[in-house]
Amino acid sequence: MIERKLTREQQIVVEVADYIGRNYIAPHAIEWDEKEYYDPAPIKAMAQADLFGLLIPKEYGGLGFGSTETALAMETISKYCPGVATTFAAGCLGALPLLIGGTKAQKEKYLPLIAQGKALCAFALTEPQAGSDAAAIKTTAKKDGDHYVLNGIKTWITNGGIADIYVIIALTDPKKGPRGASAFIVHKNDPGFVPGRKEKKMGLRASVTSELLLMDCRIPKDRLIGREGMGFILAVKALDLARPGVAAQAIGLAQGAMEVSIRHSKRRIQFGQPVYNFQAVSHTFAEMAARIEAARSLLYDVTSMIDSGTKNISGASAMVKFYATDMAMWVSERAVQMMGGLGYSRDSLAQKYMRDAKCLQIYEGTNEIQKNVLSRELAKLYQSEEGQT
Amino acid sequence: MRIMCCLKPVPKPGSVKVDPETHTLKREESELVLNPYDRYALEAAVELAEKTNGKVVAVSMAPPNAKDILLEAFAFGADELVLLSDRAFAGADTLATSYTLACAAKKLGPFDLIVCGKVSVDGETAQVGPELAAWLGLPSVTWVKDIKPLNDSLELIRTREFGEEKIKAKPPLVITIEHEANVPRPPSIKRLLKQDEVEVKILSAGDIGAKEEYLGLNGSPTQVIDTFAPEYHGKREIISGPPEEVSERLLSILKERGLI
Known part of the structure; x- marks a missing residue:
């Protein structure tokens, strides 16, 4: 709804991720969830589309893009299935310590394989x-x-x-x-x-x-x-860089949940009219849209900050992680509610989004820990004002 | 392996227009998409080229607005793009089309393998692949669902109405690909970024040394007399009444028609 100007490269990333979502993920998402089944097919497709090379420098066979392009891909894939996006996201997180602290020989050995999707x-x-x-x-x-x-x-x-x-x-x-x-x-x-x-x-x-x-x-x-x-320093740096990816997953998830429930509410007739016409329903969607866009704006501000080379990203990364994932939990729960019984059915995507959202609040550092990180950064920021009234 | 992959742009369903004079499709005015079966052919060609360190030349005989289809093929893995475009090609049936493609194969070749989709969704003839083989004097294997490169030959699995055939064939040859053959890959971001720099070579009838009398409408023994949407007249009868009467009536209808 909020128009954002993307570069040509970014548009291509979104189009390709969306193509994979529509063709390789959407037809199977409910089945994979129901059977708790990992299918390598969408991961192979992402590898063929060069998505595993987004963050890998060109000299190692990657695309040499940044956090923004990675977040755009993550958001788009997650709209179709946050589970598949998780396999992709964990693959990116695993590559980050090598990118940050690997020796030249290690980079030469592993990064080309990672970029081609030959090594997850x-x-x-x-x-x-x-x-x-x-x-x-x-x-x-x-x-x-x-x-x-x-x-x-x-x-x-x-x-x-x-x-x-x-x-x-x-x-x-x-x-x-x-x-x-x-x-x-x-x-x-x-x-x-x-x-x-x-x-x-x-x-x-x-x-x-x-x-x-x-x-x-x-x-x-x-x-x-x-x-x-260096282990912890590398781990913390990798997680700081990866957390906006979790926020991107949350935003894609919330977008998917909202779209599924809006479509339903415009079709579902009760009291002689689509339930969307009732204010309790339509206002919920207005609230969803505003919260999603707010989180999205925060996300792409944080990724731009990372891509511009800002050193200390811990606070910003923690902020967008907990803000976006809490938003996704709220949106997906409301999406189920707006769909009533159908939203609760395991044949619908709405309940899947809601279950998926819960994990985003927990993994890659619980949201409570993210608030610790952010409050610590705030304390540092306002240290000089201590004692003043 | 050097592989030629034939790609046919077909009108997007819902955008089909028919020329009232020639009764053939007005391809210039239709929104074109790649024939869905050709996606499997292209994937088979690209996979084989990857395994054999080869190259895929995507060739299409189509109006100039089909250039985008070839650029799409580049994103899906084709290495060289050739558009055969000339007014003289217009109105071609399968014989004239396969002749044109054969001339292109001779001009652009030699190829170890020529790959086509099993059938096109607009013409539904499945003739171009085997006819192309005939023009070139090559063997053809149709309905291929699996290709395994061996030392100097290919092991092909061919689907039949009942069961499958395993065929060992020595290149050069022409094959047509089934939709079960593979899962076509998505477009590659790297290739999409390079699309602007890629050349689509456009060749005319003269460029490929084709004889005018074999081209387009002139070279097509199939002349379309009329094109129309068939009208369906469903005849139905609802039998109602007590079960005994209904079953009697049903029995007599079946007997009348000699079905029992």
Whole structure:
């Protein structure tokens, strides 16, 4: 509704993502959700369309685009199925530590494969006792000659078991706590690396989330990303860059939910007229549209800020993540309500959007943690005014 | 492998206009889309080219407004684009069309493989592929749903009404592709960004060395006498009454028509 001027490149990204949504996702979205089934077909299509190369620099075979183009693709795919968008988003998140801190040799080895969609990535930080308190991780990586040996359990890893490359955060120096964490590249076939139990989820059921078991997983020492002790810095930077992607998912989801329920309310006749004519219904849609557009404006302001090279993006990234995902939860719940019984039926997309939205408030840092991040940034910003009245 | 892929722009359903004099489709005035079966042919050609480090030359005999269809083919993976466009081609039936394509194949070739869609959704003849093979003196395999490159030949699975046939064929040959053959890929962003720089080579009858008497309406033994939308007269009878009478009446109708 709010017209935004896109560059030619951005228009192409949106058109291609929409083409994939219409042709490869929409006909199957309800079925994948119902069967909790991961179908590689839309991911293959995204790879063929070069979408995995959006963020990868041209010198490594990518398109060399930025956060804005990535968010546009994410938003568009998510409108059709936030579950498929999650597989894509986790693939992008897994590539970020390599992009930020990988050595030249690592970039030359992995980035072209990622850009072509020949290697799907995953990012593994969370552990059974380390969720919001990420610094409490217990997975270790001990140096042994020319190798590191990794031991531990990672949980809730998106793309676990289907990814080819895993970025694993593990402690190289447990005494130092978070400063003793490092990031490693683990291949799916490495000895001692085993995907564990697949989670049974409420939403995002077209994507795979699983445990990862590292049992004396032995990897060459050149799989360390950056230096020892850089693990948390890389993880935080990667998550700061990825969170606008979650916001983009939320906005696409909310747009999809609103469109499904508007179409229904214009067709559904009660009391002799379409239910859209009743103010309680039409005002709800007016409210939805305003909230979606507000979140969208915030998102593209944040991605422009990232693309212009702003260094400290933590607060902005946290802000758009919780704002957009809370908005998506509200919109999708209202979409179900506006559709009544049909919205509650598992034959309708509305209830799927609502279940999918719930996860967006939880993953890549709960919204509560995002408010911690933003309030910490605010405190820093207004530090100089302390003591003044 | 060097592969020629024949692409036919067809009028978008709902935009079809018929020339009242020649009774043929007025393709210049219709909104054109790529024949859906040709998407599978193009995908098969591109996949095979990828496997064999080859090239795909997309060729279309069509009016100038079909250029966009070829640019679309570039986004889907074709390497070179050729539009055969000349007033002399107008009104061609399948024989004149396949002759024109054969002249283009000779001019642009040699090709190891020529790939066509199984059928076009406007003409529905499925003749152009096999006729093209005949003009070129090549074998043809129709209704192909799977292609496996072997050392010096291709293993092809061909669908039949009942079952399938496995055929080993040595290039050069012509094949026509079934819709079950593959899942066509989406357009590539990299290729869409390069679309402005891509050349669509336009060739006339003279450029491909075609003989005038074999082209267009002149070269078409099929002359369309009339084109019309058929009128359907559904005859129906509703039998009502008590079940015994209804079944008696139904029985007598079936007997009258010799159905029982």
